[in-house]
Amino acid sequence: EALELWESDPPEExxxxxxxxxxxxxxxxxxxxxxxxxFQGPTRVQNYVKSRCVLRDLLQVPVIREDSSKDGKKARxxxxxxxxxxxDMLVEIIEESIRIFWRFVRTDKDCTNGxxxxxxxxxxxxxxxxxxxxxxxxxxxxxxxxxxxKVLLRSGNCILRKLRKCEEDSSDHxxxxxxxxxxxxxxxxxxxxxxxxDQLVWCRNKLNKISIVNRKLHVEPSFLLFxx
Numbered sequence: 001e002a003l004e005l006w007e008s009d010p011p012e013e014x015x016x017x018x019x020x021x022x023x024x025x026x027x028x029x030x031x032x033x034x035x036x037x038x039f040q041g042p043t044r045v046q047n048y049v050k051s052r053c054v055l056r057d058l059l060q061v062p063v064i065r066e067d068s069s070k071d072g073k074k075a076r077x078x079x080x081x082x083x084x085x086x087x088d089m090l091v092e093i094i095e096e097s098i099r100i101f102w103r104f105v106r107t108d109k110d111c112t113n114g115x116x117x118x119x120x121x122x123x124x125x126x127x128x129x130x131x132x133x134x135x136x137x138x139x140x141x142x143x144x145x146x147x148x149x150k151v152l153l154r155s156g157n158c159i160l161r162k163l164r165k166c167e168e169d170s171s172d173h174x175x176x177x178x179x180x181x182x183x184x185x186x187x188x189x190x191x192x193x194x195x196x197x198d199q200l201v202w203c204r205n206k207l208n209k210i211s212i213v214n215r216k217l218h219v220e221p222s223f224l225l226f227x228x
Contacts, residue, residue, distance in 0.1 A: 031100055
């Protein structure tokens with residue numbers, strides 16, 4: 001969405017100071033959580049619930065929007081503002097937010113790479129025992145797509161150069177990154193001690209939006225970052 005906004009604003013006339021500040025706050029709260037986590041409780045869920053009681057905006061992704069202008073004078077003044085945030089700067093701020101979120105996902109010690117409790121033999125409590133077939137389907141699909149993505153990454157066709165600030169840019173690199181994040185989130189849900197049908201459906205829908213055909217990665221947009 002931010003990249004589309006950037007492309008539609010070539011003269012960089014619009015300003016995004018307000019939402020840029022919200023994304024920077026989003027970064028600060030995530031970074032603080034990551035740094036404090038080793039000194040907190042035994043599980044991330046407990047730490048998150050405790051932190052949310054104090055920091056209500058933790059993991060609340062800001063809505064991308066242009067600064068509102070109540071009068072023409074403000075609109076003209078902002079063009080001369082040395083601290084104005086244009087669309088290209090907003091994209092850089094959002095990319096940094098994505099990097100920090102990826103660090104947040106990867107530091108979850110309760111989420112193991114592609115290994116869910118059912119596979120390790122630990123007991124998974126489903127809200128409805130009738131959902132066991134759906135659980136097995138989602139787990140099998142996750143493992144299959146993780147293997148395919150690993151092969152794609154090892155081939156060198158999908159290295160995250162963009163997020164490592166290399167000059168070479170390709171949409172495939174970004175798609176690989178988001179696929180890794182989505183699979184990590186699905187794995188985390190499947191590692192929970194109690195799982196509802198809605199959460200399993202969310203996992204299935206997430207995975208269904210990721211496909212690898214003929215060594216080409218395809219990812220459909222997804223608007224629900226977390227399950228309900």
